[in-house]
Amino acid sequence: xxxxxxxxxxxxxxxxxxxxxxxxxxxxxxxxxxxxxxxxxxxxxxxxxxxxxxxxxxxxxxxxxxxxxxxxxxxxxxxxxxxxxxxxxxxxxxxxxxxxxxxxxxxxxxxxxxxxxxxxxxxxxxxxxxxxxxxxxxxxxxxxxxxxxxxxxxxxxxxxxxxxxxxxxxxxxxxxxxxxxxxxxxxxxxxxxxxxxxxxxxxxxxxxxxxxxxxxxxxxxxxxxxxxxxxxxxxxxxxxxxxxxxxxxxxxxxxxxxxxxxxxxxxxxxxxxxxxxxxxxxxxxxxxxxxxxxxxxxxxxxxxxxxxxxxxxxxxxxxxxxxxxxxxxxxxxxxxxxxxxxxxxxxxxxxxxxxxxxxxxxxxxxxxxxxxxxxxxxxxxxxxxxxxxxxxxxxxxxxxxxxxxxxxxx
Amino acid sequence: xxxxxxxxxxxxxxxxxxxxxxxxxxxxxxxxxxxxxxxxxxxxxxxxxxxxxxxxxxxxxxxxxxxxxxxxxxxxxxxxxxxxxxxxxxxxxxxxxxxxxxxxxxxxxxxxxxxxxxxxxxxxxxxxxxxxxxxxxxxxxxxxxxxxxxxxxxxxxxxxxxxxxxxxxxxxxxxxxxxxxxxxxxxxxxxxxxxxxxxxxxxxxxxxxxxxxxxxxxxxxxxxxxxxxxxxxxxxxxxxxxxxxxxxxxxxxxxxxxxxxxxxxxxxxxxxxxxxxxxxxxxxxxxxxxxxxxxxxxxxxxxxxxxxxxxxxxxxxxxxxxxxxxxxxxxxxxxxx
Ligand SMILES: Cc1ncc(C[n+]2csc(CCOP(=O)(O)OP(=O)(O)O)c2C)c(N)n1
Numbered sequence: 001x002x003x004x005x006x007x008x009x010x011x012x013x014x015x016x017x018x019x020x021x022x023x024x025x026x027x028x029x030x031x032x033x034x035x036x037x038x039x040x041x042x043x044x045x046x047x048x049x050x051x052x053x054x055x056x057x058x059x060x061x062x063x064x065x066x067x068x069x070x071x072x073x074x075x076x077x078x079x080x081x082x083x084x085x086x087x088x089x090x091x092x093x094x095x096x097x098x099x100x101x102x103x104x105x106x107x108x109x110x111x112x113x114x115x116x117x118x119x120x121x122x123x124x125x126x127x128x129x130x131x132x133x134x135x136x137x138x139x140x141x142x143x144x145x146x147x148x149x150x151x152x153x154x155x156x157x158x159x160x161x162x163x164x165x166x167x168x169x170x171x172x173x174x175x176x177x178x179x180x181x182x183x184x185x186x187x188x189x190x191x192x193x194x195x196x197x198x199x200x201x202x203x204x205x206x207x208x209x210x211x212x213x214x215x216x217x218x219x220x221x222x223x224x225x226x227x228x229x230x231x232x233x234x235x236x237x238x239x240x241x242x243x244x245x246x247x248x249x250x251x252x253x254x255x256x257x258x259x260x261x262x263x264x265x266x267x268x269x270x271x272x273x274x275x276x277x278x279x280x281x282x283x284x285x286x287x288x289x290x291x292x293x294x295x296x297x298x299x300x301x302x303x304x305x306x307x308x309x310x311x312x313x314x315x316x317x318x319x320x321x322x323x324x325x326x327x328x329x330x331x332x333x334x335x336x337x338x339x340x341x342x343x344x345x346x347x348x349x350x351x352x353x354x355x356x357x358x359x360x361x362x363x364x365x366x367x368x369x370x371x372x373x374x375x376x377x378x379x380x381x382x383x384x385x386x387x388x389x390x391x392x393x394x395x396x397x398x399x400x401x402x403x404x405x406x407x408x409x410x
Numbered sequence: 411x412x413x414x415x416x417x418x419x420x421x422x423x424x425x426x427x428x429x430x431x432x433x434x435x436x437x438x439x440x441x442x443x444x445x446x447x448x449x450x451x452x453x454x455x456x457x458x459x460x461x462x463x464x465x466x467x468x469x470x471x472x473x474x475x476x477x478x479x480x481x482x483x484x485x486x487x488x489x490x491x492x493x494x495x496x497x498x499x500x501x502x503x504x505x506x507x508x509x510x511x512x513x514x515x516x517x518x519x520x521x522x523x524x525x526x527x528x529x530x531x532x533x534x535x536x537x538x539x540x541x542x543x544x545x546x547x548x549x550x551x552x553x554x555x556x557x558x559x560x561x562x563x564x565x566x567x568x569x570x571x572x573x574x575x576x577x578x579x580x581x582x583x584x585x586x587x588x589x590x591x592x593x594x595x596x597x598x599x600x601x602x603x604x605x606x607x608x609x610x611x612x613x614x615x616x617x618x619x620x621x622x623x624x625x626x627x628x629x630x631x632x633x634x635x636x637x638x639x640x641x642x643x644x645x646x647x648x649x650x651x652x653x654x655x656x657x658x659x660x661x662x663x664x665x666x667x668x669x670x671x672x673x674x675x676x677x678x679x680x681x682x683x684x685x686x687x688x689x690x691x692x693x694x695x696x697x698x699x700x701x702x703x704x705x706x707x708x709x710x711x712x713x714x715x716x717x718x719x720x721x722x723x724x725x726x727x728x729x730x731x732x733x734x735x736x737x738x739x740x741x742x743x744x745x746x747x
Contacts, residue, residue, distance in 0.1 A: 130479070161516050171515035178482060179515035186507050189472050193479025200435060200461045200485065207479070219499070223472030230467055392513045393552050395520070395575040398620065398664035 012256055014249035018319060022329035027305075029275075029331055032059035033066020037284075040292045044270040051261040051271035054305055057280040062341035068284040074348045080121065080279050081339045081349070083141040084113035085357060088336060089365045090136070090146060091310075094153055097369070098314045102377035103153050103167050107133050111309030111327065114279040114335035115240055117141045119208070122286035123176065126205045130178045130191035133168055134240065135210055144175045146365065150372035157382030158375040164388070185211055185218035188237065192227045195235035195293070206293040208236040214245020216260055217253040225301075229267035232298035236289040237264070239301070240276065242308035247321040264301030276306030277335040280342070305332065386410055413603040414610040417587045419561035420450045420526070423568035424488055426614050428458050431486065434572060436463045438473060438490030438526075446490055448528060448587060470500035477523045478508050487523045488572050494527040494581060495541045508577040509552030524571045524578045529557075530638055530685050531717075531731050532585035532595070536724040542637075542686035542717070547579045548663045548695065554578040554619055555663040559586065559640040560607035563660060566617030574619060583637035583685075593642035593733040622666035624673070628655035631679040631744055634670055634696055636662065639683040639732065646737035654741060662692055670696065671703045678709035679744045683737055688716035710747030713740045 015023040035055045038047050057069045064070065072080070091108040098106040109116070116137030123129070129138050139149060148160055152170055155163040161171060171179035178194075181187055191209030198205045211221060216239060228235055239260045243250050254260060264271030270292070274285040282304065289300035307330040311318050343349030376382035390397065390405040397405075414422060427434045436454055438446070442465040445452030455463040466473050470491060477487035491497045497504065504525065511521045531540035547555045556571055556578055558564035564582070571578035585591050589599035590607070602608030626644055630653040633643040640658045647654035655673050659665065674680045680700060682693040693714040700712055715732045723730055 128482070160518075161514065164516065165514050169514070171518045173515075173518045179511060179519050181507060181514075183502060183506050186475060186503060189475030189503075190479035190482065190507070193476030193481075194483045195479070196476060197435075197480035197483035197485045200480075201483075220471050220475060220503075223467075223469045223475060226467045226469055227472050227476050392517055394554075395512070399667065400664065 012251040014251065014322070016323055018321065018323055020323055022323045022326040024329055024331050027331060030054045030056060032056040033069065035066070035068070037067035037288070040288055040295060041297055042270070044265070044268050047270060048265055051265055051273060052259055054273050054275050055281050055285055056275040056278050057284060058278045058338050058342055062338070062345040064280055064342060068281060071284050071287060072280060074346065076121070077279075077339065077343055078349065080117060080283070081336070081343060082357060082361065083117040083137065084279070084336050084339065086361050086365070087113050087117060087137050087140045089361050090140065090149070093365050093369055094150070095314065097153070097377070101379060102373070103155070104378055105167050105314055106153065107168050107313045108310045109134055109137060111334065112240065112242055112276065112306050113137055114282050114339070115276045115304045115306060118279045118282035119238070119286045121283055122290045123208065126176070128176045128178060128191070128194050128205070128207045129210065130187040130194070130207065131180055131210045132184070132187070132212060132215070133180055134212070136168065136170070139170060139172065139175055139177055142175045144172060144177070146368040147371050150369055151375060154372055154375075154377040155384065156372065156376030157384060159384055162388040163384035184215040185220040189220050189224040189227060191237070192224050192233050192235050195233040196227070196231050199231070199234055204294065206234040206236070206290060208238060210238045210240065212245060213239060213241040213243070213250045213260055214248060214253050216263065225264065225267045225269065228299035229269050234293035234296065235299045236286065236293060237269070237299055237301045239303045240306065241303050242306050244308050244312065244322070246312045246316060259303060261301060261303035269299050269301050271301040271303070273303045273305060275332055276304030277332040277338060279335060279339045307332065411609050412612055413608045414561045414565070415588050415602045415608070416558070416561045416564050416582065417448055417450050419565040419610050420568055420582060421452060421454070422610065422612065423565040423572070424451065424454060425457070427488070427569055427572045428454065428462060430614060433484060434486045434488060435480065436488050436490070437466050439466055439468055439492045441465060441490050447492060448584065450526070451490065470496055471503050474500035474503040474508065474525065478503060478511070478521055481521045481523050482511070482519050486572060489523060489525050491525055491527040493539050494529040494543050495538045497525070497527055497543065501546070504547070504553070504577070504579075505550045509550050512576065513552060520575055521577050522575050524568070524580050526568070526580045526582060528584040529581040530583045530585055531722055531727050532591065532638065534724065534727060537721045540722040540727070542684070544581055544662055545686060545690060545692045548692055552576065553663065554661065555581065556619055556661045557581045557583065557637040558660065559583070559637055559658050560590065560605070561602050561610050562607045563617055563623070565610050566615050567619065567660065569614060570616040570619050573616065578619070581637065585638045586641070590641050591638060592645040594645065595728045595733070617660070619661045620664035620666060622660055622669040623658045624655060624669070625658045626654065626656040628653040629677060630654060631681065631741060632657060632670070632673040632677045633681050633683060633737070633741070634659065635683040636660065637685070639685055642732060642734055643683050643737055646734035646741060649734050650738045650741050652741050652745065667699060667703070670700070674700055674704045675707040678707050680712045681715060681737065681740045681744055682712065683715045683732060685717050685732060687719050688714060689719050691716050710744045713744050715740045
């Protein structure tokens, strides 16, 4: 036992800061294929270990191994690779567009592409996501037109949201993508409510909520778990642990012990941790959770262990708070390169095809950008009308708003 | 027709709405099996089953957040917040989520929810069971704010609110739940069964949101009030023997500006009464609008009567709560000016 002493506050710190040697020795990584795949109707208390391990399918040699493998055809895998490449190319172009002053703000997905792209493929048409800001892969993998996304980013005359939302805060009911809020965590519990409604109506559709590691500290995260667990809602609760919340390392939200996934255990919610940079593992785990939800077995919590390679947003400078080389030291690799290698090992892809695909995709993105810019960018060309400010606050415009619109000259 | 208390009228509104539309669901703390601490939802679970009327965990942000998700799905949640005082944990969900979903998604998603909450004092509820937070909601674009003053209006307005395509804050003055309190705390409350506005149709009817009602016609001065204060204003006018016109706003947002402006243009004098704290209260908005629209008709400065700028006290609540005497003094003041 330690002696009684004056109290002192413990403030967690990451293993290294800029200038230091990146160190991920504390990240315990299970061997690919090592984690068992339980039946979907397993009792949550029988799989508590899954909240502390990491489910992986792709090994170092690019082979898919273990009980979570073998769920995707070659065709589906090639499509998945293309989606991730498209998201990466889209990010690169939009980041540049922001630097050129064509929009005010952008948030990229670099390093996290597998999470949203693979997850989308486990859902069906009619299911609903309540995403945060780093899940554009849900739209890309569902073939939502890139031009529409760019119109939104540029707040131009064709912006489906009429210039009212911050760039990247898309909305598409048709594509199961709930309107993104700038407020963190609020939508986690909304996802549970949507799922409860689907259950009330004896429907077959399910919902998915999304949150970052940092935002799990918000009380809405806990409200969502309470509601999901109480009503056994058909919802998949996703936590994207990309190690950083702007400049704050994940230990600040989590404390020094446990995992984010383990937070589900106290609620009796099955909780799984998965390699977020492994397209096959993400897909397999998402399918497992989706099947549970569809069989009325209730919610599942999934922690995606990944790394945010880029800046938090265009307003962030990550070199101020973490070593520049940290992303290279990240032990789970790059999701695009890993899937590419797997397909090459399988003999259904090649370096040449990859280079060619990259060029094709970039052409497609540039083409979309040309079309979007034709309709304007934030500071040039066509823009939404001032009239649009006043519309859509209510289903019907009340008199005081009509008076204000007239005052504004519209 | 039946004689109903406001509690029964509110319950009847939910009953009628649930019977007409399978998408209407009712939930909140203690509302299911027990029927709510004020018994507003009594019998609904037995009648409609526990997936349409159910108890929730004590998590206001969870309740409202879940309601928003349900509305996005296509249901019409009518939610009870046990006391208005406890909506603050859900304030973020109300003001930044529910209120904005239509706007920010350009109508792709909407939020037809109703948040019912007992408000106001006069029941010895102390600081945390007596608040009137309406001004916090009227400042938020995208919400509607409704405050009934009697059973007949409560039912018609609640049905309108449930059928409304946008989020509605439905503030129920709990001092009026059982009768039209006249502001004299030493006198017993007259039950609604003795009052004409306790006469409530059993079936479906609506009262439009955004229309005020003149409760007492008069030509000397206009009293603008809502909720419990309508009855206090009526008692004050009676006691003072002043020919006052009493306007019951019924909804604060949207506000029936025309009715107020017409009345004040006629009377040239106005007293605004509310129970909520004075500073930055809803009365400030009314006075400001009168200044803008009736300045040349005004023969005296507009006076506000409101709760003091303090937390709501327990033992001294009858000195906090504006009564007919305080309203009477204000009436005399504007009449003399
Ligand atoms: C309620 C709220 N508080 C603060 C912010 C500002 N903010 C935006 S992103 C962010 C960090 C979020 O980190 P995390 O949840 O880990 O997600 P990540 O960006 O890493 O994907 C913060 C603090 C916000 N948007 N909402």
